[in-house]
Amino acid sequence: MKMLKLAVAMLAANLFPLASMALAQAPTPADVAVIDKCLKGAEESGGFGGECVGLVAHPCLKEAAGKNDDVAQKKVCGERELAIWTVKMSEALKKVLPAASKDMSKAVADSQKTFAASRDRFCIIFDRIEPGIYPGSASYCRLRETANRTLSLIVLGVAVNEH
Template identity: 70%
Template sequence: MKNQTPRCVERRSPMRLKLTVVVLAASLPFASAAFAQGAKPTDVAVIDACLKTAEENGGFGGACVGLVADPCIKAAEGANDDVAKWKACASRELAIWTQKTNEALKMAQAGGADVTKAATDSQKTFVASRDRFCAVFDKVEPGMYRGGASYCRLRETANRSLSLIKLGAAVNEH
Protein backbone atom coordinates (compact mmCIF):
# COMPACT_ATOMS: atom_id res chain seq x y z
CA MET A 1 0.00 0.00 0.00
CA LYS A 2 1.35 3.39 -0.97
CA ASN A 3 1.98 6.10 1.53
CA GLN A 4 -0.80 8.58 1.05
CA THR A 5 -0.74 12.05 2.39
CA PRO A 6 -4.02 12.81 4.11
CA ARG A 7 -6.00 15.46 2.32
CA CYS A 8 -6.85 18.56 4.18
CA VAL A 9 -10.53 19.09 4.14
CA GLU A 10 -11.79 22.55 4.83
CA ARG A 11 -14.88 22.34 6.91
CA ARG A 12 -17.22 25.24 6.84
CA SER A 13 -19.52 25.76 9.71
CA PRO A 14 -23.24 25.76 8.95
CA MET A 15 -23.38 29.34 10.25
CA ARG A 16 -20.64 30.47 7.85
CA LEU A 17 -22.46 28.77 4.97
CA LYS A 18 -25.72 30.49 5.90
CA LEU A 19 -23.93 33.82 6.17
CA THR A 20 -22.39 33.32 2.73
CA VAL A 21 -25.81 32.57 1.25
CA VAL A 22 -27.35 35.62 2.93
CA VAL A 23 -24.55 37.91 1.74
CA LEU A 24 -24.81 36.57 -1.80
CA ALA A 25 -28.60 36.93 -1.83
CA ALA A 26 -28.36 40.47 -0.48
CA SER A 27 -25.90 41.36 -3.21
CA LEU A 28 -28.36 40.44 -5.90
CA PRO A 29 -30.26 43.41 -7.22
CA PHE A 30 -33.57 41.55 -6.87
CA ALA A 31 -33.24 41.22 -3.11
CA SER A 32 -35.47 44.15 -2.25
CA ALA A 33 -39.25 43.94 -2.11
CA ALA A 34 -39.33 47.08 -4.25
CA PHE A 35 -38.20 44.98 -7.20
CA ALA A 36 -40.77 42.26 -6.72
CA GLN A 37 -43.34 44.48 -8.41
CA GLY A 38 -41.09 45.13 -11.40
CA ALA A 39 -40.81 48.31 -13.35
CA LYS A 40 -43.79 49.85 -15.11
CA PRO A 41 -43.46 49.58 -18.90
CA THR A 42 -44.27 53.29 -19.32
CA ASP A 43 -41.49 54.22 -16.88
CA VAL A 44 -39.04 51.91 -18.65
CA ALA A 45 -39.99 53.51 -21.99
CA VAL A 46 -39.07 56.97 -20.64
CA ILE A 47 -35.62 55.81 -19.57
CA ASP A 48 -35.10 53.75 -22.75
CA ALA A 49 -35.94 56.71 -24.99
CA CYS A 50 -33.48 58.90 -23.10
CA LEU A 51 -30.74 56.26 -23.26
CA LYS A 52 -31.29 55.81 -26.99
CA THR A 53 -30.90 59.56 -27.53
CA ALA A 54 -27.78 59.62 -25.38
CA GLU A 55 -26.28 56.72 -27.35
CA GLU A 56 -27.08 58.40 -30.68
CA ASN A 57 -25.35 61.57 -29.46
CA GLY A 58 -22.35 59.71 -28.03
CA GLY A 59 -23.37 60.58 -24.47
CA PHE A 60 -23.14 58.62 -21.25
CA GLY A 61 -26.82 58.78 -20.25
CA GLY A 62 -26.38 60.63 -16.97
CA ALA A 63 -29.21 63.00 -17.91
CA CYS A 64 -31.56 60.00 -17.90
CA VAL A 65 -31.20 59.51 -14.14
CA GLY A 66 -34.20 60.88 -12.26
CA LEU A 67 -36.56 61.12 -15.22
CA VAL A 68 -39.14 58.96 -13.47
CA ALA A 69 -38.44 59.72 -9.81
CA ASP A 70 -38.03 63.51 -10.01
CA PRO A 71 -41.48 64.35 -11.49
CA CYS A 72 -43.06 61.87 -9.07
CA ILE A 73 -41.29 63.51 -6.10
CA LYS A 74 -42.24 66.97 -7.33
CA ALA A 75 -45.89 65.90 -7.47
CA ALA A 76 -45.62 64.68 -3.85
CA GLU A 77 -44.14 68.00 -2.65
CA GLY A 78 -46.25 70.68 -1.13
CA ALA A 79 -47.77 71.60 2.18
CA ASN A 80 -47.87 67.96 3.23
CA ASP A 81 -44.46 66.75 2.03
CA ASP A 82 -44.64 63.00 2.35
CA VAL A 83 -41.21 61.40 2.77
CA ALA A 84 -42.71 57.92 2.29
CA LYS A 85 -44.06 58.99 -1.12
CA TRP A 86 -40.67 60.45 -2.06
CA LYS A 87 -39.02 57.15 -1.19
CA ALA A 88 -41.64 55.24 -3.20
CA CYS A 89 -40.91 57.48 -6.20
CA ALA A 90 -37.20 56.74 -5.92
CA SER A 91 -37.84 53.01 -5.50
CA ARG A 92 -40.01 53.07 -8.61
CA GLU A 93 -37.09 54.28 -10.74
CA LEU A 94 -34.56 52.16 -8.85
CA ALA A 95 -36.44 49.09 -10.14
CA ILE A 96 -35.73 50.25 -13.70
CA TRP A 97 -32.03 50.81 -13.14
CA THR A 98 -31.74 47.48 -11.34
CA GLN A 99 -33.28 45.79 -14.35
CA LYS A 100 -30.87 47.70 -16.63
CA THR A 101 -27.94 46.60 -14.44
CA ASN A 102 -28.93 42.95 -14.71
CA GLU A 103 -29.27 43.23 -18.48
CA ALA A 104 -25.89 44.98 -18.76
CA LEU A 105 -24.19 42.32 -16.64
CA LYS A 106 -25.49 39.67 -19.05
CA MET A 107 -24.14 41.68 -21.99
CA ALA A 108 -20.74 42.03 -20.29
CA GLN A 109 -20.45 38.25 -20.08
CA ALA A 110 -19.65 38.26 -23.81
CA GLY A 111 -16.32 39.81 -22.84
CA GLY A 112 -14.92 36.49 -21.71
CA ALA A 113 -14.01 35.00 -18.36
CA ASP A 114 -11.91 37.93 -17.10
CA VAL A 115 -14.57 40.53 -17.83
CA THR A 116 -17.35 38.34 -16.46
CA LYS A 117 -15.45 37.65 -13.22
CA ALA A 118 -14.52 41.31 -12.74
CA ALA A 119 -18.07 42.53 -13.35
CA THR A 120 -19.71 39.86 -11.20
CA ASP A 121 -17.26 40.16 -8.30
CA SER A 122 -17.39 43.93 -8.27
CA GLN A 123 -21.18 43.90 -8.41
CA LYS A 124 -21.31 41.88 -5.20
CA THR A 125 -19.22 44.43 -3.34
CA PHE A 126 -20.93 47.36 -5.07
CA VAL A 127 -24.36 46.55 -3.66
CA ALA A 128 -23.07 46.22 -0.10
CA SER A 129 -21.02 49.41 -0.39
CA ARG A 130 -23.93 51.33 -1.94
CA ASP A 131 -26.30 50.27 0.81
CA ARG A 132 -23.86 51.19 3.60
CA PHE A 133 -23.19 54.60 2.04
CA CYS A 134 -26.79 55.43 1.19
CA ALA A 135 -28.11 54.56 4.64
CA VAL A 136 -26.74 57.84 5.97
CA PHE A 137 -29.18 59.79 3.80
CA ASP A 138 -32.06 58.51 5.93
CA LYS A 139 -30.39 60.23 8.90
CA VAL A 140 -30.26 63.74 7.44
CA GLU A 141 -33.02 66.29 7.03
CA PRO A 142 -35.45 64.70 4.51
CA GLY A 143 -35.70 67.91 2.50
CA MET A 144 -31.95 67.92 1.82
CA TYR A 145 -32.08 64.79 -0.35
CA ARG A 146 -35.65 64.01 -1.32
CA GLY A 147 -36.19 60.28 -0.97
CA GLY A 148 -33.24 59.75 1.37
CA ALA A 149 -31.46 56.41 1.06
CA SER A 150 -33.90 55.26 -1.63
CA TYR A 151 -32.94 58.14 -3.91
CA CYS A 152 -29.25 57.60 -3.17
CA ARG A 153 -29.56 53.92 -4.15
CA LEU A 154 -31.35 55.02 -7.33
CA ARG A 155 -28.53 57.41 -8.33
CA GLU A 156 -25.72 55.04 -7.39
CA THR A 157 -27.35 52.10 -9.19
CA ALA A 158 -28.10 54.19 -12.27
CA ASN A 159 -24.49 55.33 -12.54
CA ARG A 160 -23.29 51.77 -12.08
CA SER A 161 -25.74 50.58 -14.70
CA LEU A 162 -24.57 53.21 -17.19
CA SER A 163 -20.97 52.04 -16.80
CA LEU A 164 -21.98 48.40 -17.21
CA ILE A 165 -24.01 49.30 -20.30
CA LYS A 166 -20.88 50.88 -21.82
CA LEU A 167 -18.83 47.80 -20.88
CA GLY A 168 -21.43 45.49 -22.44
CA ALA A 169 -21.47 47.56 -25.62
CA ALA A 170 -17.67 47.56 -25.80
CA VAL A 171 -17.30 43.79 -25.51
CA ASN A 172 -20.11 43.17 -27.98
CA GLU A 173 -18.88 45.53 -30.73
CA HIS A 174 -17.47 42.88 -32.98
Protein backbone atom coordinates in the same frame (compact mmCIF):
# COMPACT_ATOMS: atom_id res chain seq x y z
CA MET B 1 -18.51 28.41 -19.68
CA LYS B 2 -18.85 26.91 -16.20
CA MET B 3 -17.28 30.06 -14.68
CA LEU B 4 -19.68 32.26 -16.66
CA LYS B 5 -22.71 30.32 -15.38
CA LEU B 6 -21.37 30.58 -11.84
CA ALA B 7 -20.78 34.33 -12.24
CA VAL B 8 -24.31 34.87 -13.55
CA ALA B 9 -25.76 32.84 -10.67
CA MET B 10 -23.76 34.84 -8.12
CA LEU B 11 -24.85 38.11 -9.68
CA ALA B 12 -28.48 37.05 -9.65
CA ALA B 13 -28.19 36.11 -6.00
CA ASN B 14 -26.70 39.51 -5.19
CA LEU B 15 -29.35 41.37 -7.16
CA PHE B 16 -32.31 39.43 -5.68
CA PRO B 17 -32.61 41.53 -2.50
CA LEU B 18 -32.37 44.66 -4.62
CA ALA B 19 -35.02 43.43 -7.01
CA SER B 20 -37.44 42.44 -4.28
CA MET B 21 -37.02 45.83 -2.60
CA ALA B 22 -37.53 47.64 -5.88
CA LEU B 23 -40.72 45.75 -6.62
CA ALA B 24 -42.38 47.49 -3.68
CA GLN B 25 -43.40 50.20 -6.16
CA ALA B 26 -43.47 48.79 -9.66
CA PRO B 27 -42.84 51.18 -12.53
CA THR B 28 -45.42 51.52 -15.25
CA PRO B 29 -44.70 50.72 -18.90
CA ALA B 30 -44.77 54.49 -19.47
CA ASP B 31 -42.03 54.92 -16.83
CA VAL B 32 -39.86 52.34 -18.57
CA ALA B 33 -40.51 53.98 -21.95
CA VAL B 34 -39.26 57.35 -20.63
CA ILE B 35 -35.94 55.84 -19.55
CA ASP B 36 -35.64 53.70 -22.71
CA LYS B 37 -36.24 56.72 -24.97
CA CYS B 38 -33.63 58.74 -23.12
CA LEU B 39 -31.07 55.92 -23.23
CA LYS B 40 -31.66 55.46 -26.96
CA GLY B 41 -31.09 59.17 -27.51
CA ALA B 42 -27.90 59.05 -25.45
CA GLU B 43 -26.67 56.06 -27.43
CA GLU B 44 -27.40 57.78 -30.75
CA SER B 45 -25.59 60.95 -29.69
CA GLY B 46 -22.65 59.12 -28.15
CA GLY B 47 -23.61 60.29 -24.66
CA PHE B 48 -23.26 58.46 -21.37
CA GLY B 49 -26.93 58.61 -20.35
CA GLY B 50 -26.50 60.45 -17.07
CA GLU B 51 -29.30 62.79 -18.08
CA CYS B 52 -31.64 59.79 -18.00
CA VAL B 53 -31.27 59.33 -14.24
CA GLY B 54 -34.21 60.75 -12.32
CA LEU B 55 -36.59 61.16 -15.25
CA VAL B 56 -39.22 59.06 -13.50
CA ALA B 57 -38.39 59.98 -9.91
CA HIS B 58 -38.17 63.77 -10.33
CA PRO B 59 -41.77 64.42 -11.44
CA CYS B 60 -42.94 62.06 -8.70
CA LEU B 61 -40.80 63.89 -6.13
CA LYS B 62 -42.24 67.22 -7.24
CA GLU B 63 -45.75 65.88 -6.78
CA ALA B 64 -44.90 64.53 -3.31
CA ALA B 65 -43.43 67.91 -2.35
CA GLY B 66 -46.74 69.51 -3.31
CA LYS B 67 -48.59 67.13 -1.00
CA ASN B 68 -47.32 68.39 2.35
CA ASP B 69 -43.79 67.31 1.45
CA ASP B 70 -44.65 63.63 2.02
CA VAL B 71 -41.34 61.93 2.89
CA ALA B 72 -42.79 58.40 2.60
CA GLN B 73 -44.08 59.18 -0.90
CA LYS B 74 -40.67 60.56 -1.87
CA LYS B 75 -39.11 57.25 -0.91
CA VAL B 76 -41.64 55.47 -3.13
CA CYS B 77 -40.62 57.73 -6.01
CA GLY B 78 -37.01 56.61 -5.71
CA GLU B 79 -37.99 52.95 -5.44
CA ARG B 80 -40.16 53.22 -8.54
CA GLU B 81 -37.26 54.33 -10.74
CA LEU B 82 -34.81 52.06 -8.92
CA ALA B 83 -36.88 49.12 -10.17
CA ILE B 84 -36.22 50.23 -13.76
CA TRP B 85 -32.47 50.59 -13.26
CA THR B 86 -32.32 47.23 -11.48
CA VAL B 87 -33.72 45.53 -14.58
CA LYS B 88 -31.41 47.57 -16.81
CA MET B 89 -28.43 46.44 -14.71
CA SER B 90 -29.39 42.80 -15.12
CA GLU B 91 -29.76 43.30 -18.89
CA ALA B 92 -26.37 45.04 -19.08
CA LEU B 93 -24.68 42.23 -17.18
CA LYS B 94 -26.12 39.69 -19.60
CA LYS B 95 -24.39 41.59 -22.43
CA VAL B 96 -21.08 42.08 -20.63
CA LEU B 97 -20.35 38.68 -19.07
CA PRO B 98 -20.61 36.39 -22.10
CA ALA B 99 -18.59 38.73 -24.35
CA ALA B 100 -15.88 39.85 -21.94
CA SER B 101 -12.54 38.16 -21.48
CA LYS B 102 -12.20 35.74 -18.59
CA ASP B 103 -10.30 38.32 -16.51
CA MET B 104 -12.79 41.05 -17.27
CA SER B 105 -15.78 38.82 -16.47
CA LYS B 106 -14.16 37.89 -13.17
CA ALA B 107 -13.53 41.55 -12.32
CA VAL B 108 -17.14 42.49 -13.10
CA ALA B 109 -18.54 39.50 -11.21
CA ASP B 110 -16.32 40.19 -8.18
CA SER B 111 -17.30 43.86 -8.06
CA GLN B 112 -20.98 43.04 -8.45
CA LYS B 113 -20.83 40.69 -5.46
CA THR B 114 -20.25 43.65 -3.17
CA PHE B 115 -22.04 46.41 -5.05
CA ALA B 116 -25.50 46.22 -3.46
CA ALA B 117 -24.16 45.88 0.08
CA SER B 118 -21.72 48.76 -0.38
CA ARG B 119 -24.40 50.94 -1.96
CA ASP B 120 -26.86 50.19 0.84
CA ARG B 121 -24.31 50.87 3.59
CA PHE B 122 -23.57 54.25 2.02
CA CYS B 123 -27.14 55.24 1.16
CA ILE B 124 -28.62 54.51 4.59
CA ILE B 125 -26.84 57.69 5.75
CA PHE B 126 -29.43 59.71 3.83
CA ASP B 127 -32.23 58.26 5.97
CA ARG B 128 -30.48 59.72 9.02
CA ILE B 129 -30.29 63.32 7.89
CA GLU B 130 -33.04 65.91 7.85
CA PRO B 131 -35.76 65.04 5.30
CA GLY B 132 -35.59 67.30 2.31
CA ILE B 133 -31.79 67.50 2.19
CA TYR B 134 -31.74 64.58 -0.26
CA PRO B 135 -35.23 63.96 -1.66
CA GLY B 136 -36.32 60.38 -1.22
CA SER B 137 -33.52 59.78 1.25
CA ALA B 138 -31.83 56.36 0.96
CA SER B 139 -34.25 55.25 -1.77
CA TYR B 140 -33.17 58.06 -4.06
CA CYS B 141 -29.51 57.44 -3.24
CA ARG B 142 -29.89 53.75 -4.18
CA LEU B 143 -31.57 54.83 -7.42
CA ARG B 144 -28.69 57.14 -8.36
CA GLU B 145 -25.96 54.69 -7.37
CA THR B 146 -27.63 51.82 -9.25
CA ALA B 147 -28.31 53.94 -12.33
CA ASN B 148 -24.71 55.16 -12.51
CA ARG B 149 -23.38 51.64 -12.13
CA THR B 150 -25.79 50.44 -14.81
CA LEU B 151 -24.71 53.18 -17.21
CA SER B 152 -21.09 52.07 -16.82
CA LEU B 153 -22.09 48.45 -17.44
CA ILE B 154 -24.00 49.47 -20.56
CA VAL B 155 -20.90 51.22 -21.93
CA LEU B 156 -18.77 48.19 -21.05
CA GLY B 157 -21.27 45.90 -22.79
CA VAL B 158 -21.04 47.95 -25.97
CA ALA B 159 -17.26 47.92 -25.82
CA VAL B 160 -16.84 44.17 -25.31
CA ASN B 161 -19.40 43.33 -27.96
CA GLU B 162 -17.73 45.49 -30.65
CA HIS B 163 -14.84 43.11 -31.06
